[in-house]
Amino acid sequence: xxxxxxxxxxxxxxxxxxxxxxxxxxxxxxxxxxxxxxxxxxxxxxxxxxxxxxxxxxxxxxxxxxxxxxxxxxxxxxxxxxxxxxxxxxxxxxxxxxxxxxxxxxxxxxxxxxxxxxxxxxxxxxxxxxxxxxxxxxxxxxxxxxxxxxxxxxxxxxxxxxxxxxxxxxxxxxxxxxxxxxxxxxxxxxxxxxxxxxxxxxxxxxxxxxxxxxxxxxxxxxxxxxxxxxxxxxxxxxxxxxxxxxxxxxxxxxxxxxxxxxxxxxxxxxxxxxxxxxxxxxxxxxxxxxxxxxxxxxxxxxxxxxxxxxxxxxxxxxxxxxxxxxxxxxxxxxxxxxxxxxxxxxxxxxxxxxxxxxxxxxxxxxxxxxxxxxxxxxxxxxxxxxxxxxxxxxxxxxxxxxxxxxxxxxxxxxxxxxxxxxxxxxxxxxxxxxxxxxxxxxxxxxxxxxxxxxxxxxxxxxxxxxxxxxxxxxxxxxxxxxxxxxxxxxxxxxxxxxxxxxxxxxxxxxxxxxxxxxxxxxxxxxxxxxxxxxxxxxxxxxxxxxxxxxxxxxxxxxxxxxxxxxxxxxxxxxxxxxxxxxxxxxxxxxxxxxxxxxxxxxxxxxxxxxxxxxxxxxxxxxxxxxxxxxxxxxxxxxxxxxxxxxxxxxxxxxxxxxxxxxxxxxxxxxxxxxxxxxxxxxxxxxxxxxxxxxxxxxxxxxxxxxxxxxxxxxxxxxxxxxxxxxxxxxxxxxxxxxxxxxxxxxxxxxxxxxxxxxxxxxxxxx
Amino acid sequence: xxxxxxxxxxxxxxxxxxxxxxxxxxxxxxxxxxxxxxxxxxxxxxxxxxxxxxxxxxxxxxxxxxxxxxxxxxxxxxxxxxxxxxxxxxxxxxxxxxxxxxxxxxxxxxxxxxxxxxxxxxxxxxxxxxxxxxxxxxxxxxxxxxxxxxxxxxxx
Numbered sequence: 001x002x003x004x005x006x007x008x009x010x011x012x013x014x015x016x017x018x019x020x021x022x023x024x025x026x027x028x029x030x031x032x033x034x035x036x037x038x039x040x041x042x043x044x045x046x047x048x049x050x051x052x053x054x055x056x057x058x059x060x061x062x063x064x065x066x067x068x069x070x071x072x073x074x075x076x077x078x079x080x081x082x083x084x085x086x087x088x089x090x091x092x093x094x095x096x097x098x099x100x101x102x103x104x105x106x107x108x109x110x111x112x113x114x115x116x117x118x119x120x121x122x123x124x125x126x127x128x129x130x131x132x133x134x135x136x137x138x139x140x141x142x143x144x145x146x147x148x149x150x151x152x153x154x155x156x157x158x159x160x161x162x163x164x165x166x167x168x169x170x171x172x173x174x175x176x177x178x179x180x181x182x183x184x185x186x187x188x189x190x191x192x193x194x195x196x197x198x199x200x201x202x203x204x205x206x207x208x209x210x211x212x213x214x215x216x217x218x219x220x221x222x223x224x225x226x227x228x229x230x231x232x233x234x235x236x237x238x239x240x241x242x243x244x245x246x247x248x249x250x251x252x253x254x255x256x257x258x259x260x261x262x263x264x265x266x267x268x269x270x271x272x273x274x275x276x277x278x279x280x281x282x283x284x285x286x287x288x289x290x291x292x293x294x295x296x297x298x299x300x301x302x303x304x305x306x307x308x309x310x311x312x313x314x315x316x317x318x319x320x321x322x323x324x325x326x327x328x329x330x331x332x333x334x335x336x337x338x339x340x341x342x343x344x345x346x347x348x349x350x351x352x353x354x355x356x357x358x359x360x361x362x363x364x365x366x367x368x369x370x371x372x373x374x375x376x377x378x379x380x381x382x383x384x385x386x387x388x389x390x391x392x393x394x395x396x397x398x399x400x401x402x403x404x405x406x407x408x409x410x411x412x413x414x415x416x417x418x419x420x421x422x423x424x425x426x427x428x429x430x431x432x433x434x435x436x437x438x439x440x441x442x443x444x445x446x447x448x449x450x451x452x453x454x455x456x457x458x459x460x461x462x463x464x465x466x467x468x469x470x471x472x473x474x475x476x477x478x479x480x481x482x483x484x485x486x487x488x489x490x491x492x493x494x495x496x497x498x499x500x501x502x503x504x505x506x507x508x509x510x511x512x513x514x515x516x517x518x519x520x521x522x523x524x525x526x527x528x529x530x531x532x533x534x535x536x537x538x539x540x541x542x543x544x545x546x547x548x549x550x551x552x553x554x555x556x557x558x559x560x561x562x563x564x565x566x567x568x569x570x571x572x573x574x575x576x577x578x579x580x581x582x583x584x585x586x587x588x589x590x591x592x593x594x595x596x597x598x599x600x601x602x603x604x605x606x607x608x609x610x611x612x613x614x615x616x617x618x619x620x621x622x623x624x625x626x627x628x629x630x631x632x633x634x635x636x637x638x639x640x641x642x643x644x645x646x647x648x649x650x651x652x653x654x655x656x657x658x659x660x661x662x663x664x665x666x667x668x669x670x671x672x673x674x675x676x677x678x679x680x681x682x683x684x685x686x687x688x689x690x691x692x693x694x695x696x697x698x699x700x701x702x703x704x705x706x707x708x709x710x711x712x713x714x715x716x717x718x719x720x721x722x723x724x725x726x727x728x729x730x731x732x733x734x735x736x737x738x739x740x741x742x743x744x745x746x747x748x749x750x751x752x753x754x755x756x757x758x759x760x761x762x763x764x765x766x
Numbered sequence: 767x768x769x770x771x772x773x774x775x776x777x778x779x780x781x782x783x784x785x786x787x788x789x790x791x792x793x794x795x796x797x798x799x800x801x802x803x804x805x806x807x808x809x810x811x812x813x814x815x816x817x818x819x820x821x822x823x824x825x826x827x828x829x830x831x832x833x834x835x836x837x838x839x840x841x842x843x844x845x846x847x848x849x850x851x852x853x854x855x856x857x858x859x860x861x862x863x864x865x866x867x868x869x870x871x872x873x874x875x876x877x878x879x880x881x882x883x884x885x886x887x888x889x890x891x892x893x894x895x896x897x898x899x900x901x902x903x904x905x906x907x908x909x910x911x912x913x914x915x916x917x918x919x920x921x922x
Contacts, residue, residue: 017860019857019858020857020860020862022862022865023856023857023860023862023865024849024857025865026862026864026865026868027849027853027854027856027857027862027865027868027872028800028840028841028844028849028853029799029800029840029841029868029869031865032799033799033802033866035799035803036799038797126794200900201864201866201900202802202804202810202812202864202866202867202898202899202900203802203804203864203866204803204804249864249865250864251802251864251865251866252864252866252900252901254900280803282806283804283805283806283807283810485864486863486864486865486866486901487863487901488863657860657906658860660860660906661860661863661901661902661903661906664902664903664904664905664906665863665900665901665902665903666903667903668902668903668904669900669903690805690807690809691804691805691807691809691810691898692807692809696898696900697904698894698895698896698898699890699891699892699894699895699897699899699904699907699908700891700892700894700895702903702904704887704905704908705903705905707905
């Protein structure tokens with residue numbers, strides 16, 4: 001077939017800021033989120049959670065709770081058919097060996113973090129369920145815990161699990177770092193600390209489960225991963241095809257709904273009672289117990305020559321996994337691979353470790369380990385530039401990776417690296433400098449770049465599938481198991497199908513995120529859905545088109561390659577048209593399918609040995625540069641962001657409005673990370689379990705974000721798009737820290753950059 | 767006990783518990799899911815409704831204390847089945863991502879514009895301070911409100 005949709009000029013729908021169908025539904029509140037669902041006879045569920053970060057369960061008595069009127073069932077670990085939930089993915093770490101990341105569905109003899117689930121209740125009303133939770137009697141014997149990774153790794157530390165507290169370690173050694181540092185003109189040393197952060201989506205974890213008329217346990221919930229139906233089946237010890245997960249449009253995910261949340265509990269409760277059950281976590285439960293972003297300690301020694309070229313980086317990372325492994329080893333892998341930044345560095349040593357503690361577990365959150373490192377490597381680079389009297393754009397231009405360069409891990413960069421252009425455009429987008437309002441108000445600017453993988457690690461052999469089919473009236477149906485977290489995932493799939501098949505967007509229905517009825521497409525994580533599901537829909541639509549056009553060519557005479565599909569018709573080069581309904585009727589008559597199921601396989605590879613730097617880890621990367629202008633009150637330490645610009649090379653913007661939205665939203669989450677957000681945990685006790693104490697940015701806290709969308713036309717996604725879900729959250733904290741140093745000369749190395757920390761750095765406090 | 771309210775223009779009398787909030791009444795008793803629940807302590811703004819024209823967090827209002835007051839939820843904005851121009855502006859300007867904050871955001875904006883019909887961007891941001899959004903970064907929400915204020919979508 002002719003590749004009529006390959007060149008930019010020929011694109012009709014892709015590249016347009018089309019109105020998203022889901023936005024229309026959402027402004028009238030027609031979208032039924034997971035909690036907006038009720039069934040006749042539905043029970044309400046509540047969870048009993050541990051108040052202690054480290055304790056033995058001496059006695060657990062549920063008789064009183066079970067006997068309460070209106071209580072349908074009370075479940076503890078002994079009631080769970082298989083009480084182990086795998087949180088594992090294939091892969092090996094350098095030092096600790098194969099991962100066996102598991103956790104208990106409900107605690108058995110021990111609790112390892114505050115908020116760990118101990119028992120479940122389902123009752124006629126939510127009030128009754130909560131009363132019954134209070135009536136469960138638990139006797140705990142508090143045991144010594146460890147609350148920092150340093151303490152956890154110290155000799156004699158109490159083990160969080162049976163083994164030592166080192167969960168995983170990755171190392172990279174490339175080039176002679178000691179020699180390069182010895183020969184460097186400038187060596188900058190820094191230690192940076194990043195904090196524990198919550199995804200803080202506005203929709204708490206929620207869902208409803210029931211046993212459908214065919215006996216299938218059906219769980220309708222807010223999730224980024226419908227494939228957890230398999231994990232639920234394992235827990236319930238039923239065949240995988242007897243569990244169905246329906247993913248709703250999410251009220252935000254950001255990685256926090258990547259691991260299992262309510263689905264195993266709902267599956268258990270509906271299986272035990274035979275009735276529909278609803279579970280909605282309170283905000284307090286969510287903030288208390290959900291896996292969060294890892295806090296890191298990052299130590300860097302960076303050497304540069306007189307031209308500002310980095311010659312060596314010596315890097316030591318230490319992260320807190322909390323009480324269970326979840327995805328910590330992989331998060332650390334992302335940190336290890338990205339630790340030296342999007343720069344050419346001939347000599348790199350990375351020693352990265354993550355340890356168990358008795359803190360809230362940490363796992364996936366937007367950025368996935370590739371963002372803590374940005375704060376460190378971009379602070380270091382600015383300090384190098386300052387030492388050499390270089391400007392921030394120049395130092396990044398001389399160091400930026402180029403196509404064909406090799407990362408410290410041994411991966412060759414195969415696509416365009418737009419770092420210099422992105423720096424220049426972000427910097428310019430700030431406009432003329434703002435004048436200081438008063439002598440004690442200092443204004444400064446900072447720049448920070450990042451690179452973020454999109455798509456899963458190549459040895460996970462990622463794939464996605466989609467089904468595209470015409471109805472007889474010429475309307476189109478797209479089915480794809482891709483959860484829509486709010487980024488416009490489903491809408492973009494419609495755009496891609498519309499582009500290939502020439503169907504008016506409003507004539508397309510899209511069904512997403514149902515493990516029984518939509519072809520599986522994998523997780524909405526790792527900035528992978530536009531890349532993976534987008535490619536699956538593109539491939540499927542093209543294959544469908546080819547079959548249909550062969551029939552059309554027979555009807556119209558001539559060659560299928562000379563036909564196009566546009567405006568719900570087939571069009572010949574000489575301007576003749578064939579209505580799609582006529583073509584479909586002919587397909588029905590001659591027995592040519594009007595639908596097609598297609599699978600897209602990402603380029604796969606073998607596991608690499610990081611230590612020897614042996615090759616490809618990720619399919620590709622998205623590059624970015626952010627610029628910030630801040631004012632600092634040098635009498636109080638208060639920082640205000642005056643202007644912000646965020647530039648990313650997205651390869652191709654399928655929907656420029658959605659892309660801008662991802663960039664602006666990610667940047668503001670990053671500003672929250674940089675300036676205000678922190679889950680405060682003292683000796684394993686969470687002190688910030690409400691939105692009154694866990695602060696995220698409001699409209700009044702942040703400026704407009706100017707999104708600079710650069711389209712290099714190079715990327716592995718459909719129409720050469722790159723992933724843009726995670727990348728924009730990376731640079732803000734570093735851009736702000738760099739701007740503060742520009743304004744005041746003070747270097748902040750600990751997040752979040754609160755007024756108190758700035759005041760301390762300015763010498764205003766003892 | 768009986769709660770009396772005028773819900774989206776219709777007088778209603780509903781049996782409630784003494785400790786039941788307006789949010790629980792709307793969602794759990796009446797099945798009105800255009801009001802969302804986000805934090806249950808009056809911080810996030812997703813449960814915003816208009817109470818006698820003023821935006822309030824319905825999670826902080828006791829249902830039994832309503833005494834005939836007027837409650838407007840997002841459904842109350844419907845105009846002959848079409849979108850309110852502010853809703854249209856949110857759609858056109860990409861102000862909606864996950865959409866969970868959207869109902870509250872729309873109601874707060876409308877109540878604010880009643881008091882201050884020609885605000886600048888800073889005033890819009892200050893007015894929306896009580897409605898958190900985790901997806902958009904707010905820029906496009908402010909864009910949408912500004913466009914509506916300028917009457918770009920037929921608003922007068």
